[in-house]
Amino acid sequence: MADLSIDFCGIQSPNPFWLASAPPTDKAYNVVRAFEAGWGGVVWKTLGEDPPAVNVSSRYSALHGKNREVIGFNNIELITDRSLEINLREITAVKKAWPDRAMIVSMMLPCEEAPWREILPLVEATGADGIELNFGCPHGMPERGMGAAVGQQPDLIELVTRWCKMYTKLPVIVKLTPNITDVRAPARAALAGGADAVSLINTINSITHLDLDRMVAYPIVGGASTHGGYCGAAVKPIALNMVAEIARDPLTRGLPISGIGGIGNWRDAAEFIALGAGSVQVCTAAMLHGFRIVEEMQDGLSRWMDTQGYANIAAFSRKAVPNTTDWKYLDMNYQVIAHIDQDKCIGCGRCHVACEDTSHQAVARLVEGNARRYEIIEPECVGCNLCEITCPVEGCITMVPQETGKPYMNWTQDARNPRAEVALGEV
Amino acid sequence: MIESLQHLPQAPGTHATLAERFTDLAPPLTARQAAIESARCLYCYDAPCTRACPTGIDVASFIRNIHDQNVVGAAIGILKQNIFGGACARVCPTEILCEDACVRNNELEAQPVKIGLLQRHAIDHAHFDTHPFRRAPATGKTVAVVGAGPAGLSCAHRLAMLGHDVVVFEARAKSGGLNEYGIAKYKLPGDFAQREVDFLLSIGGIEVRHGQILGVNLNLQDLHTRYDAVFLGIGLGASRRLGLTGEDAPGLSAAVDYIATLRQAQDLAALPVPRRAIVIGAGNTAIDMAVQLRRLGADEVTLVYRRGVEAMSATGHEIEIAKTNLVHMRTWAAPLEVLLDAAGQVRGMRFEATRMEAGRLVGTGAMIEIAADAVFKAIGQSMDGDSLFDPLAQELERDAGSDKIHVDAFFRTALPGVYAGGDCIAPGQDLTVQAVQHGKMAALAIHGDILSTSSTAGA
Numbered sequence: 001m002a003d004l005s006i007d008f009c010g011i012q013s014p015n016p017f018w019l020a021s022a023p024p025t026d027k028a029y030n031v032v033r034a035f036e037a038g039w040g041g042v043v044w045k046t047l048g049e050d051p052p053a054v055n056v057s058s059r060y061s062a063l064h065g066k067n068r069e070v071i072g073f074n075n076i077e078l079i080t081d082r083s084l085e086i087n088l089r090e091i092t093a094v095k096k097a098w099p100d101r102a103m104i105v106s107m108m109l110p111c112e113e114a115p116w117r118e119i120l121p122l123v124e125a126t127g128a129d130g131i132e133l134n135f136g137c138p139h140g141m142p143e144r145g146m147g148a149a150v151g152q153q154p155d156l157i158e159l160v161t162r163w164c165k166m167y168t169k170l171p172v173i174v175k176l177t178p179n180i181t182d183v184r185a186p187a188r189a190a191l192a193g194g195a196d197a198v199s200l201i202n203t204i205n206s207i208t209h210l211d212l213d214r215m216v217a218y219p220i221v222g223g224a225s226t227h228g229g230y231c232g233a234a235v236k237p238i239a240l241n242m243v244a245e246i247a248r249d250p251l252t253r254g255l256p257i258s259g260i261g262g263i264g265n266w267r268d269a270a271e272f273i274a275l276g277a278g279s280v281q282v283c284t285a286a287m288l289h290g291f292r293i294v295e296e297m298q299d300g301l302s303r304w305m306d307t308q309g310y311a312n313i314a315a316f317s318r319k320a321v322p323n324t325t326d327w328k329y330l331d332m333n334y335q336v337i338a339h340i341d342q343d344k345c346i347g348c349g350r351c352h353v354a355c356e357d358t359s360h361q362a363v364a365r366l367v368e369g370n371a372r373r374y375e376i377i378e379p380e381c382v383g384c385n386l387c388e389i390t391c392p393v394e395g396c397i398t399m400v401p402q403e404t405g406k407p408y409m410n411w412t413q414d415a416r417n418p419r420a421e422v423a424l425g426e427v
Numbered sequence: 428m429i430e431s432l433q434h435l436p437q438a439p440g441t442h443a444t445l446a447e448r449f450t451d452l453a454p455p456l457t458a459r460q461a462a463i464e465s466a467r468c469l470y471c472y473d474a475p476c477t478r479a480c481p482t483g484i485d486v487a488s489f490i491r492n493i494h495d496q497n498v499v500g501a502a503i504g505i506l507k508q509n510i511f512g513g514a515c516a517r518v519c520p521t522e523i524l525c526e527d528a529c530v531r532n533n534e535l536e537a538q539p540v541k542i543g544l545l546q547r548h549a550i551d552h553a554h555f556d557t558h559p560f561r562r563a564p565a566t567g568k569t570v571a572v573v574g575a576g577p578a579g580l581s582c583a584h585r586l587a588m589l590g591h592d593v594v595v596f597e598a599r600a601k602s603g604g605l606n607e608y609g610i611a612k613y614k615l616p617g618d619f620a621q622r623e624v625d626f627l628l629s630i631g632g633i634e635v636r637h638g639q640i641l642g643v644n645l646n647l648q649d650l651h652t653r654y655d656a657v658f659l660g661i662g663l664g665a666s667r668r669l670g671l672t673g674e675d676a677p678g679l680s681a682a683v684d685y686i687a688t689l690r691q692a693q694d695l696a697a698l699p700v701p702r703r704a705i706v707i708g709a710g711n712t713a714i715d716m717a718v719q720l721r722r723l724g725a726d727e728v729t730l731v732y733r734r735g736v737e738a739m740s741a742t743g744h745e746i747e748i749a750k751t752n753l754v755h756m757r758t759w760a761a762p763l764e765v766l767l768d769a770a771g772q773v774r775g776m777r778f779e780a781t782r783m784e785a786g787r788l789v790g791t792g793a794m795i796e797i798a799a800d801a802v803f804k805a806i807g808q809s810m811d812g813d814s815l816f817d818p819l820a821q822e823l824e825r826d827a828g829s830d831k832i833h834v835d836a837f838f839r840t841a842l843p844g845v846y847a848g849g850d851c852i853a854p855g856q857d858l859t860v861q862a863v864q865h866g867k868m869a870a871l872a873i874h875g876d877i878l879s880t881s882s883t884a885g886a
Contacts, residue, residue, distance in 0.1 A: 066466035066494065346530040349472030370478060370528075392469050 002305035003312040008279045009171045009196040009256045011129045013102040015040035016313055017294050020260050020281035021106035028090035037291035041102025046079035046134045047087050048108050049115055053078035061208045061218035072234030073284045074208045076226055078140045079108050092126040108134040108146050111156055113163050120167040130170050136177035136202020138229045151177035154189030161193025171196040178204050183242040184249045191255050199258035201239045203229025232284040236262030240275055244324045247276025266300030274320040332414050333406035336383035336399040338376045344396035347372045351387035359386050429688050431677050435699035435800060439724040445695035448722040452613040461548040465494035468540050471530055476542055479528035481864045482509035486525055490545055502553030505546055510584045511577050513623050514606050515860045516547035518614050520742045558629040563590035568877050571654035573641055576604020577859045578849025579660030580627055581866030587632040589874045596639035608687040611715035646817035656873045659847040664811030666804060673765030678773025682716035682805035701801035703727040705776055707762055708805030709739035716803050717754040728754050729797055733761040733781050760795050775799050826853045838869035846873055
């Protein structure tokens with residue numbers, strides 16, 4: 001079996017699966033259960049200054065799919081609502097009992113040097129393997145000048161990161177908020193401040209849905225609601241993009257990334273790792289199904305690695321990064337055309353109506369008595385993938401690359417581009 | 428109607444214990460099941476299920492409405508195409524119609540969406556404070572409808588919607604036709620059929636007169652004179668005969684008569700029930716009869732058919748119901764003789780074994796005797812010859828080789844102003860849903876014809 005162990009900016013872990021800083025890592029009881037289940041590490045739920053935060057009731061809401069599967073998850077919880085002393089004592093005990101697991105402590109303190117100087121040594125004394133700076137929490141804490149309020153200002157990120165590097169020798173992971181325009185700016189700031197790694201994404205500002213009778217959004221607190229932090233499967237595409245942006249940014253290239261956002265199975269994890277993550281953090285999936293999901297995640301990942309011949313995580317880490325580029329460098333001469341496998345087609349007509357109504361009128365509907373047959377009108381097909389996406393039968397519609405006989409040519413080289421750089425071979 | 432069976436013992440058990448065996452054969456979906464099942468619909472374009480539905484219900488649309496928690500919208504979507512959507516959800520052979528056509532009924536999945544049960548869910552859970560369809564401004568026309576079954580009432584409802592007044596003439600004491608008198612009790616249990624009729628009539632403009640029997644106290648000539656148009660939805664009132672001696676002996680009955688009595692019985696324990704019975708036939712009525720006899724406590728019920736199972740008109744689903752209820756099946760046996768005991772009562776039947784020979788069914792000469800206290804004929808229905816006796820009715824053209832009323836594509840008979848639909852005409856599959864469609868389409872034809880006639884007259 002493939003070796004799943006990792007060394008993430010000096011932090012050793014038996015597998016790349018960590019629990020993200022969140023309710024599942026709030027206290028010793030949960031973390032011990034997580035380690036018993038097989039999680040490689042945890043990021044202990046964010047510590048702050050005393051007195052601890054106070055939470056409201058209720059706290060979570062979700063976007064459900066057709067079968068009540070949770071597509072997206074939203075929360076308005078704050079950082080730990082327990083005292084610093086209790087948390088530090090429990091972290092110490094758990095790390096001592098589970099020395100082979102990665103113990104990272106999430107922290108959120110005001111943008112002042114003193115509290116960092118005071119509390120960092122206490123955290124280091126627990127035996128923890130690293131700290132994660134929570135610059136991402138989108139609700140409650142920003143109003144107090146912390147969390148995303150810091151994460152949205154690169155100069156503050158750099159400043160706080162520098163303090164941390166000054167007052168602890170532990171690896172410092174800076175957790176980034178996605179509630180910004182360009183995630184590369186805070187990542188660069190973290191690196192400039194001396195960060196050992198970044199982790200992303202934190203949750204996205206969100207309102208999931210409303211009670212239309214009471215005219216109030218969820219989660220409802222009294223008669224009102226507020227925006228929360230969005231996570232779960234729905235945010236995975238956003239997280240993957242942000243991870244890739246940092247992984248391929250020349251200014252941050254090589255900066256270790258702990259990938260977070262909608263990871264629920266081994267395949268999700270593999271995708272994050274292929275786009276540049278060295279470890280992955282999970283929360284929503286565990287909150288919905290319990291800690292045991294890590295068993296299937298480990299099993300699936302290692303079996304897939306075996307079939308691919310990847311002996312360890314590093315063997316495929318970042319492997320998809322070189323294939324992620326700017327639009328302008330895509331090959332304008334590449335062409336795919338949809339193909340319908342008539343043996344698999346069940347005749348639902350979704351490809352036809354989707355293309356007919358909203359795209360390129362490239363799926364013909366042939367009626368023979370009661371039988372319907374759908375065929376691609378190849379000259380009209382632009383290869384958009386829409387029919388393949390709406391088709392309910394996996395593998396029925398495939399996008400087939402065409403032999404155009406034309407060489408690679410990107411937009412910067414394209415004569416149709418009025419601002420063409422006309423620099424063949426530049427890329 | 429089943430006087431010929433009065434010598435038989437009464438059903439074993441009390442009414443209450445027997446009634447428990449006649450509750451819903453297929454239980455309704457729970458809200459959770461409906462949510463899960465509705466999520467399976469792929470919302471096909473130009474969906475095959477809709478094409479397979481004789482009334483053209485937009486199945487994908489009503490299922491999407493169910494899933495989006497718009498059950499009233501779902502029900503209206505069904506009812507605007509089929510005002511008997513509730514009964515059809517229960518009695519339609521969906522396995523040969525919409526669910527057969529469902530794209531999820533493909534080889535690799537073989538699990539069609541449960542369209543019938545979802546349709547029932549929508550109708551059962553939609554509550555209307557007032558009738559959901561409004562009548563068009565009054566046209567001043569009045570149409571006579573003969574027969575308050577699915578065809579007649581569907582026609583009446585659509586005519587009422589279009590602004591016409593309707594008088595429905597019904598022979599029996601209750602409206603509903605086969606829904607009230609002819610469907611197996613466990614398919615349409617309780618007073619569902621009457622509630623559905625009440626709902627349908629709540630549109631207004633429809634008067635139903637009971638005890639009005641065509642050929643007895645009603646004739647086509649009068650109706651034709653007094654009303655702007657006439658729709659005949661008279662069904663098939665006569666049970667076919669076996670053509671054997673002993674056919675009128677005590678112990679022999681038409682299945683439809685027994686089923687009607689069963690459906691109307693206040694006390695199931697008072698019904699005569701044979702210990703051993705033979706049901707002759709191969710359609711859904713034969714299955715309904717055999718299964719209901721078993722549920723009433725008959726020990727041994729044998730369904731006899733002169734051809735093989737593959738030729739039976741009962742659907743596979745129905746045959747499964749018969750098997751589940753331990754009905755014996757005897758195929759390749761043709762009725763030869765009703766056997767009577769010394770008292771002249773049925774004691775069994777003799778059949779001749781059959782086989783196919785050069786594409787023809789022939790007797791092999793081998794005899795089969797089956798002992799039984801009663802024999803039920805379910806070999807089909809035919810037109811009641813007395814109903815269309817008057818001179819005008821004599822002019823109704825019949826289909827070649829049958830006694831069914833001939834109609835054109837718009838359900839017009841050979842007589843101008845007279846229309847017909849349901850089981851008394853040939854097209855279709857003798858299904859409730861088919862009759863509903865006939866009535867609806869005939870109403871549209873009547874509407875167009877009488878308005879164009881009157882405008883021509885006015886010009």
